Amino acid sequence: MTALPASFDAWFAAKGWQVHPHQADMLARADDPATLLIAPTGGGKTLAGFLPSLVELGEAPRPGLHTLYISPLKALAADMRRNLLKPIAEIGLAIRVDDRSGDTSQTRKKAQRADPPHILLTTPESLALLLSYEDAPRMFAGLQRVVVDELHALAESKRGDQLMLLLTRLAALAPGLRRVGLSATVEDPPALARYFHAGGCAVLTADPGPMPDIRMLTAQTPPPWSGGGGRYAIPEVLAEVKKHKTTLIFHNTRAQAEIFFHHLWLANEESLPIGIHHGSLAREAREKVEAAMVAGSLSAIVCTGTLDLGLDWGDVDLVIQVGAPKNVKRLVQRIGRANHRYNAPSKALLLPANRWEVIECQAAIEAVHAHDLDGEPRGPGPRDVLCQHILIRACSGPFDAGALYAEVTQAGPYAALSRAEFDACLDFTATGGYALRAYDRWQRLMQRTDGMWHLRDPRSTQMIRMNLGTIQDSDTVKVRMRGQRANLGEVEEYFAASLVPGDTFLMGGKIVRFESLKEMHVEVSRDRGRKPKVAVFMGTKFSTSTQLSARILDLLHRDDLSALPAHTRDWIRLQAELSHLPRAGRILVESFPYEGRAHSCVYGFAGRGAQQTLGLLLTGRMEEAGLGPLGFVATDYATLIWSLEPMRDPADLLDPEGLRDGLDGWLADNALMKRSFKAAATIAGLTPRNFPGKRANARQATFSTDILYDTLRKYDPHHLLLDITREEAMRGLIGFGRIEDMLARTRARVDHVVTDRVTPFAAPLFLEVGKVPVEGAGAEALIAAEAERLMEEAGLA
Template sequence: MTPAAIPPEIADWFAGRGWRVRRHQAEMLAAADSGKHAMLVADTGAGKTLAGFLPTLAAFCPSRLDGAKPPEGLHTLYVSPLKALAHDVQRNLITPVEEMGLDLRIETRSGDTPSDRKKRQRARPPHVLLTTPESLSLLLSYPDSLTLFADLKRVVIDEIHAFATQKRGDLLALALSRLQAIAPEMQRVGLSATVADPGGYRGWLAPQSDLGGDLDSVAMVEGEEGAAPELEILLPDGERVPWGGHAATWAIPQLYKRIAANRTTLVFTNTRFLAEYLFQHLWDANEDNLPIGIHHGSLSKEARRKVEGAMARGELRALVCTASLDLGVDWGDVDLVVQMGAPKGSSRLLQRIGRANHRLDQPSRALLVPGNRFEFLEAMAALDAVREGQRDGEDFRPGALDVLAQHVMACACAGPFDEAALLAEVRSSLPYAGIDAEAFRRVLEFVATGGYALKAYDRFRRIVRERDGTWRLTHPDQAQRHRLNAGIIVDSEMLDVRFRNGRSLGKVEERFAASLRVGDTFRFAGVTVEVESLRDMELVVRASSKGAMIPSYGGLRLPLTTHLAGRVRELLTDRAGWGRFPDDVREWLEVQDWRSQLPGPDNLLVETFPHEGQHYAVYYTFAGWNANQSLGMLITARMEARGLMPGGFVANDYSLAVWGLKRVDDPAPLLSPDILAEEFSDWVTQSHLLRRAFREVAVIGGLVERQQPGKRKSGRQVTFSTDLIYDVLRKHEPDHVLIEAAWADARAKMTDVARLAEVLDTAAARLEHVVLERVSPLAVPVMVMIGREAVPQGAQDDELLLEAESLEGAAMRVEPLG
C-alpha cells in the first residue's frame, strides 16, 4: 500500500515528541484516503488507537482543509468494549488535538453519561463520540438517528476480538449495517493486538452481499513488530508449588516485594471475588502504607473513576483488577503486570501483558503466579504460546435471534420500516448473512405479538403491520420501554451497597445479599462493612472493624481455551521438557508416569480407584469447567440408570472426578457419543439450565422487562415472570423463537456442548482406562475439591492444602502396585 501524505500538523507533532509516524499508521491513513475499510492487527504499544484516529485528525488539519471550515456534525464513532477504555482514549486523544490546535470536539457516551448530556449530544453532537455497542444501539433507536448519522465518515472498533464472536458483536454488526444504510460512504475500522484469525475478523468487518463479504473493500494492515515481552513464573521461596487452590495467597509476601520495587504494578485476577480477596491480603502485608487500589465491574462509577484518575496521574503503586481493565487502557507508568492464577488463554495473557510499559520498542514485563500445579503447567503453556506468537480465539457462529429481535425493536422505535428492506440490511452483517426469510418472519412475529402462544395478551404487542406492508410501533410508549430495557449484558441481579448517607460503594449479587442478616459483615471495595438494613434494591451498610465474610460472585468463570488446553497436554507428554519445571512438579509427573500414565494430546485417560469406602473415576478431559460440569451430570445420570449408585462429582478445567458406591469396570459405555442425542436434551430440559438461558434471552429479546419508569424489578420478580412464560411456551409452543435462542445459549455458553462432543469422540476413538489401588498424583488437585464446590473458592485454601497433604502420602508412594 502506498503511504499517504502525512499532514504537516501531524508530522510536526510526532517530531516534537521525538517519535516517528510508523508504517502501519501511515497505511491506515492511506486506506482511508483510498476509500477503504481497514483491519489493523498490531502489538500493544504500537499506537493502534492513534492509527485508527489518524484519518480523523487529518480531516481536521488546516493543511487538508485548505481554508475550508472544519466538518460539522458527528464525523467519527469510536466503539469500545469497556467504558473505562473509552474514557482513557478520550484523555489520550485530547492531548494531540490540543497540541495540534485542531477544532475537534471529543466526548464519551455510555450508561454512566448524565441524561441531559445524552440529550444534548443528539441535538448538537461532538465531532468524535466514544461509546459502547449498547449505547450505539440506543442512539439508533431515536427518530433523529437518520439526521445524527447522515454525515458519519468513520466507525473505529477498538479491541474487535472482544466483540465479534459474541452477542455484543451481533448487536454491533447489526448497528454497523444500519449505519452503513444511513451513511453509505462510512468507513469501518477494526483494531486488535490479539486476533488468532485476522482474515476472519476482516470478513466480519466487511459489508456482506449476495456474493458474500467484499474482502477487497477491507485493507489488511499489519503493525510493526515490537519488543518481545519479558515473562516470568513466580515460584514459592523454598516451598512446593501447591497441590490445590487457585487464590495463590502463598505469593503475597513475594508479590508485595515486587510492588515495592516497581513504580506501578497492575495485578490481574480472573474474578471479582479474587480481586477483593487478594486486595485484602496485600493490604494486610502493606507495612509501608503504599497506595494500593482495587478496580472491578461491581464498584460504583465514582469509585472506578477515582481509581482510574489516580492511575492516570501516577498516584498508585499497585492496582488489583479484573477483566474490567483488560483492554487497551494506556497507563504509561505501569512497569509490571501480574497475572494471579491461571491465564486461561494466550490472547488474554498477551492483552494483559500489554498494559505494562505500553510502548512498542520497550519490552513489557509480566509475572505469572500459579495457584496450583496444573495452573503452573497452564502458565508455562501460555508463556510458550506468547513467545511463539500463537494466539487463541473463539469461532464465529450465526447471530443470536434474541439480539436480532432487540435490533428490530430499536429500528421500529426510530420509525416505520419496510420488512424486505430491513431483511436486506440485516443480511449485510456477517452474523446474519445466512438468515432466511422464514426465520426473519418468525422474529418479526415474536416482536409483534410475543408468538402464537402469547398473542392473546396485549402487553406483548409491540409492533404492528400496516396495510402498505410497513411495520410501526403499536404505541409511542413502546419506545421508552425499549430504551429502558435494551442491552445485551444480563448480569446476575445486583443490589446497590450504600452507606446511610447515600454514598454508593457498588453492587453485590442479590442472592448473596439475601443470605445476609442485620449485623453481618463482609469485605467490599477494600473496606469491611456491617449490614444495617436491606430494603428494595439497596443494602445499607456502615463501616466496621469486625472480622468479615467475603462476597462470592458468580457467573464470571473464565474458560480455558482449546488452544491452551492442547498445549498443557503436550507439556504433560514432553518428558524431555520437564527439565524446565520445579523439582516438585517434575517429581509429581514422574510418579504419575510410574504409577499410572499421563494423558496424551489425542486420547482420553480415565483412572479408577477406591478411596475411603467409595469408588472413584477421574476423567482427564482438559475441556474446561463448563464441559466437565455437563459431562459430570450426564455420567452420573447414566451411572444411576445402570445401578452404579453415584455419589456425586467435582470438576475443574482439566479433569472430572465422579464417585459412587459401586466400581466402574468399564467407563466406555458411560461415554458413548449417543449420550448427546439421548440424554443431553432431557437433562438440559429438566435442569435449571434451559430456564436460566430462557431468562437471559427473554430479557434481551424484550419479552420481559427489568426496568419500568421509576421502578426496577428484582431478580426474583424477573425469574418468576420468565418461568411462567417458559412453562407456557414449553407446553404450547415448543418451537418458539426464544426457546430456540435459549437452546443455542445452553449448548454454547452453559454446557459447551462442542467441546463435550470432542471429549466423547476422543473417548470413542482412544479411551485409556487405568485401574489403580489408590489415588494417583494427577488426581489430587481435583480430589481435594470434593465437598468444597459450594464454598466460596479461595477462602479455604489452607484447609484444602492440608487435605492435599494427606492425599499426597497415598499418591506419591512409588512402589509398584499389585
C-alpha cells in the same frame, strides 16, 4: 490521501516522534470501505485510526458528525476524549470532540443530538439508543467514518453482534461510510475481517514489537494442591511491587481479587499505596483508583478484566497474572498493559494458584513465545439480538421488511441468515409467537396496507429504549455503610439474601458486617479482624481454552521437563509410574477405592464448564446402570465421581449417543435452561426489566420468565425463544460442544486404569470446594492436614 499536512508533520517533529508505517498505511487507505488494523498495545493504533479523520477535518472543516468512535468501555471513550483533545489543541485544529455513555447528563445528550460534534466517542449501547430516535437519519446523514476499538473483545460477545447490526443501519443512513477496526490480539485475522465487514476487508498488521519478558513467579512456598488464589506467594509479590514503579496484579474473578487484596494489604507493612479495581465497586471508587493510576501515585493495583483493555494507565512496568490465564489471547492483552510504549518489551509474571496451574502457566508462556493465540470460533449471529434490532429499527420509524432483511445480511455475523429465519424473528417481535399472539402485551408491531411495518403503540418506544442492550448483568444490590449515603459497591442479590445479621464479607478490600437489607441495598458496618465470607461477585469464571489444553497434554509427555519446578516434575513422574499420563487422542479414566467408596476420575481436558456437565451426565448414566453415584467435583482438566459401585466399563458410559440422550433428558427441566431463557427473553424484548421509575427485581423477573418458559414448553415447544435458549445453552452455559469436541478428538477411545489407591493427578480434586466440607476456626490447618494425608495416600508425601 497519502501525505501528512505540514502542520501535522511539525507536531510529530515537535514531539520527537515519527509516523509509524502502519499509521502511514492507514492514511493511504483512508478511502477504503473497511480496514482492520492489528497492532500491539502501545503501537499507536488508536492514533492510526483517527489520523485520516483529523487530517480530513483539518483540511476541510465542516459542521456535523464526521467520525464515530465506538469502544466496549465507557472509560475508554472518556480517556480517548482526553487523548484527542491534546493533539487537536496543539496542532490548532477547529475540531469538536465529545463522549456519550450512560454516565453522560441528559442535557449534554440532547445537545449532542441537536448539534453533533465532529467526533463522537461512545459505546454500542449508546449507539443503539441514538439509532432508535426518529431524528437518527438527520444526525448520521453526513457521517464519514466509524472507528471501532478493541474489536477482538467485542467480537466475543453479543455486544459485538449487535454493533455489527448497528453498523449496517449506519451504512444505510450514510452511503459511502468507511469503517476502521482496531485490535491488538487476533488469532484469526481473516475471520475477524469477515465478522467486521461481510465478505471481508483489508487487514493491516503492524510490527508486533519485541518478545515480552514473561516468566513464572517462583515462591519459597510451593503452590497448594488445589484452590484459586495466590496468597501463598504474597511475600514474593510484595517484593516485585517494591522493585517496580506500578504493578497491575490481575485476577480471573472479582472474589479472588478481593481476597488477595485483603491479604496483600495485611502483609503490606511498609504501607505501599495499593488499590483495587473491579466492576462490582462503585463508580466513584473505580474513578478514584483510575485517577491515582494516571497520576502515578499507586505502587500496585489488584484488578480484574476491567483493566484488560486499551486505556493508557500511566507508568505500568510490571503485570502479575494470579492464577492460570485460561486463555492465551487474554494473557497477551494483559501483558500489553506493562510498558505501554512501542518497541518496549512488556514484563509479566505468572503466579500459578495450584499445582495443575503450574503446568498450564508454563504452557501459556510457551504459547505467547510461539505467537499461538487461541479463541473459540464464533457461530452465526444470535437471533435474540436480531429481534432487539428489529425493535430498535421500529422505534425510529416505519420500515420495509425486505429492505431490513437486505440490510441485516450485510452484517458479518448475519451474512448467512435466511429469509425464513428473519421472518420468524419479525413474527416473534410483532406478535410474541404462536402461543402468545392472543395476549395484547406482546402485540408490538403491525403492518400497514402499504406493507410497511411500524410500532402498534408509539408510546412503547420509551419501554423499548429503557431495555436496550445485550449485557445481562446478574441481579445485584448496592452495599452501603450504615449511616452513609455513598455506595461501597454491589453484590449478587441471591448472595445478599443468604446473609444473616453478623455475617461478614469483603468489599473494596475491607471486612464488613451485614446488618440488614433495606430498600434494595445492603447495610453494613466495619468489622475488624474476623474471617469474612466470600462475596459472590459477578464476573466470568473462565474455562481453559482448547488450544491451551492441547499444549498442556503435549507438555506432560515431554522427555525434558526442566522448564517446570522440581515438585511438579516429581508429581508428573509419579503419576506416570502409578497410573497413566493423559493423552491427546484418548480419554483417561482412573478407578480406585477411597474411604469405603468407589471413585473414578475422568480426564477430558475440556474446560471447567464442560467437565461439570460431563459429571452431571455421567452420574445420570451411572444411576441408570445401578452404580449408585453420590457426587462429583470438576476442574478444567478432570471430573472426579464417587459412588457405591465402581465403573466397570467407562467406554460404554462415555458413548456419545448415550450422553446426548442423557443431555436431552437433563436439559428439559433444568435451572440452567431457565436462566438461559430468561437472558434470551430479556434481550429479545419479551420480558423487560426496566420500567418507568422502577426496575423488576430478580425474584419478579425470574418468576415471570419461569412461567413463560413452562407455558411455551407445554403449548409451543418449537417457539423461537425455546430454540434460541437451547442454542445458547449448548454453546455457552453447559459447554456440551466442548464435550462433543473431546469425544471427536479422542474418538471415544478410553484408557481405563484400575488402582488400589488415589492417584497423584486425582488427589488434588479431593481438595476442591465441596469435597472437603471444613468450616470454622482452624479450617486452613484442617485442609492442610487433609492435603498431607491425601498426598501420602497417593505416594507424594
